[in-house]
Amino acid sequence: xxxxxxxxxxxxxxxxxxxxxxxxxxxxxxxxxxxxxxxxxxxxxxxxxxxxxxxxxxxxxxxxxxxxxxxxxxxxxxxxxxxxxxxxxxxxxxxxxxxxxxxxxxxxxxxxxxxxxxxxxxxxxxxxxxxxxxxxxxxxxxxxxxxxxxxxxxxxxxxxxxxxxxxxxxxxxxxxxxxxxxxxxxxxxxxxx
Amino acid sequence: xxxxxxxxxxxxxxxxxxxxxxxxxxxxxxxxxxxxxxxxxxxxxxxxxxxxxxxxxxxxxxxxxxxxxxxxxxxxxxxxxxxxxxxxxxxxxxxxxxxxxxxxxxxxxxxxxxxxxxxxxxxxxxxxxxxxxxxxxxxxxxxxxxxxxxxxxxxxxxxxxxxxxxxxxxxxxxxxxxxxxxxxxxxxxxxxx
DNA sequence: ACCTGAACACCGTTCAAGT
DNA sequence: ACCTGAACACCGTTCAAGT
Numbered sequence: 001x002x003x004x005x006x007x008x009x010x011x012x013x014x015x016x017x018x019x020x021x022x023x024x025x026x027x028x029x030x031x032x033x034x035x036x037x038x039x040x041x042x043x044x045x046x047x048x049x050x051x052x053x054x055x056x057x058x059x060x061x062x063x064x065x066x067x068x069x070x071x072x073x074x075x076x077x078x079x080x081x082x083x084x085x086x087x088x089x090x091x092x093x094x095x096x097x098x099x100x101x102x103x104x105x106x107x108x109x110x111x112x113x114x115x116x117x118x119x120x121x122x123x124x125x126x127x128x129x130x131x132x133x134x135x136x137x138x139x140x141x142x143x144x145x146x147x148x149x150x151x152x153x154x155x156x157x158x159x160x161x162x163x164x165x166x167x168x169x170x171x172x173x174x175x176x177x178x179x180x181x182x183x184x185x186x187x188x189x190x191x192x193x
Numbered sequence: 194x195x196x197x198x199x200x201x202x203x204x205x206x207x208x209x210x211x212x213x214x215x216x217x218x219x220x221x222x223x224x225x226x227x228x229x230x231x232x233x234x235x236x237x238x239x240x241x242x243x244x245x246x247x248x249x250x251x252x253x254x255x256x257x258x259x260x261x262x263x264x265x266x267x268x269x270x271x272x273x274x275x276x277x278x279x280x281x282x283x284x285x286x287x288x289x290x291x292x293x294x295x296x297x298x299x300x301x302x303x304x305x306x307x308x309x310x311x312x313x314x315x316x317x318x319x320x321x322x323x324x325x326x327x328x329x330x331x332x333x334x335x336x337x338x339x340x341x342x343x344x345x346x347x348x349x350x351x352x353x354x355x356x357x358x359x360x361x362x363x364x365x366x367x368x369x370x371x372x373x374x375x376x377x378x379x380x381x382x383x384x385x386x
Numbered sequence: 387a388c389c390t391g392a393a394c395a396c397c398g399t400t401c402a403a404g405t
Numbered sequence: 406a407c408c409t410g411a412a413c414a415c416c417g418t419t420c421a422a423g424t
Contacts, residue, residue: 011407036397045409050399114360156360157371160353167307167349178350185378204388229416238390243418 015052017042023063026104031060033104060108061124067105068124071095075131085144088135089183092158093175099162100172106162113155128155146188157182208245210235216256219297224253226297253301254317260298261317264288268324278337281328282376285347286368289355293365299355306348321348339381350375 007015021042025033035056039049053059074094078087099106112125132151139145161178168174200208214235218226228249232242246252267287271280292299305318325344332338354371361367 008406014408034397035399046398047400047410048408051407056398110360115362153357153361153367156357157353157374159360160350160355160357160371162353163356164346164349164353167303167352168346169308174346178353181350181378182374183378184380185374185376187377201387207389227416228418239417240391240419241389244388249417 011052014042014044014048018044018049018052018059019063022059023104026060026063027102030103031056031107035059057111060104061122064102064105064108065123067098067102068108068127071098072127072131075135079135079138083144084135084138084142085183088139088145088154089179091131091135092154092161093179095155096158096162096165096175096179097172099159100166100175106159106166109155110159113152113159144187146186149186154186157186204245207235207237207241211237211242211245211252212256215252216297219253219256220295223296224249224300228252250304253297254315257295257298257301258316260291260295261301261320264291265320265324268328272328272331276337277328277331277335278376281332281338281347282372284324284328285351285354286372288348289351289358289368289372290365292352292355293359293368299352299359302348303352306345306352337380339379342379347379350379 006012018038022033022038025038025041035049036046038059039046042049049059053062071091071094075087075091078091081087082090095109099109108124109128112122112128129152132155136145136149136151136154140147158179161175161182162172164178165172165174168178199205211231215226215231218231218234228242229239231252232239235242242252246255264284264287268280268284271284274280275283288302292302301317302321305315305321322345325348329338329342329344329347333340351372354368354375355365357371358365358367361371
């Protein structure tokens with residue numbers, strides 16, 4: 001976390017513009033938005049883009065890391081306002097809505113919870129897993145969520161719900177419905193309390 | 194369904210080789226396999242590929258239409274062997290396994306159940322929807338599946354389960370588990386029988 | 387009637403030259 | 406130290422020329 005050498009003013013300017021433009025482009029065109037186009041719209045050479053963000057994934061993550069952090073904060077707010085089971089459900093709803101409204105975020109969150117993702121590799125992954133863990137464990141203590149489920153699995157299943165909702169209509173009209181089916185399935189079996 | 198003019202022998206040969214190679218390529222590299230590569234491996238010019246299959250989607254569908262038909266047949270077999278609810282669950286399992294083992298099929302089935310897909314547009318869509326409808330309605334009559342769910346929604350949710358399983362591990366080890374959570378969620382509410 | 391492959395457009399990525 | 410943009414490789418798609 002050491003504050004490495006501050007950027008030169010022009011570098012800083014380019015970096016910020018790239019992030020802003022990238023967030024727009026990914027939101028509009030999805031994770032495969034043209035990098036060349038992003039560089040052009042930010043008014044920099046393509047090499048500059050690669051200097052700052054060596055991979056598409058790096059740019060994608062940097063573009064949305066603040067949104068991800070906001071989701072983490074939101075989790076804690078909900079945990080204070082609602083009983084654990086409802087807090088989890090509502091948080092997952094907001095996560096799903098985000099992934100559908102901002103097209104690039106679905107890919108980002110997907111790769112964050114994918115099998116190979118080293119925790120260390122993604123700041124986003126760390127935030128998401130932390131937030132989920134707090135909500136999931138509270139719901140399990142409360143007894144409204146099966147004990148035999150891992151936090152990360154909940155995120156993966158929510159990602160599946162987003163995918164299904166995406167198929168149902170371009171927007172997220174089915175998220176609420178599909179998520180409640182999932183929540184149903186995740187409740188402890190009737191006789192096991 | 195009129196048997197339009199038979200193909201010239203060389204055209205037929207090219208058509209068949211393209212399908213064979215395409216099925217392999219899509220299975221291995223997913224829906225974005227290089228079309229140029231497919232043409233080369235089939236030993237034809239790229240123009241020939243476009244003549245037979247004007248869009249990537251058309252080739253993808255043609256490459257797997259027999260597999261999709263097989264799934265339709267399989268649905269009827271299972272309906273004879275098992276009680277409706279179990280038949281549906283087992284069939285969805287086999288569908289999910291297919292979409293994960295053969296990489297291109299996930300995209301194909303996804304687009305078949307996507308919002309905009311005109312029934313007419315895809316033979317695959319028609320097969321899948323028909324098979325699902327038979328299984329779903331039987332399970333609803335039996336009382337093991339909520340009444341308020343459409344057959345196509347079951348397919349979309351199964352697609353979501355595939356997506357979640359893909360995130361969990363490269364193969365389909367979690368399909369069984371995630372699918373049973375879904376089945377749980379789809380059971381009629383306790384008091385509503 | 388069908389096939390071929392050159393030609394074009396587009397995109398990602400690298401790197402020599404510039405400041 | 407950082408930026409630029411030309412250069413290269415790759416892929417999708419079209420179409421004039423060939424059989």
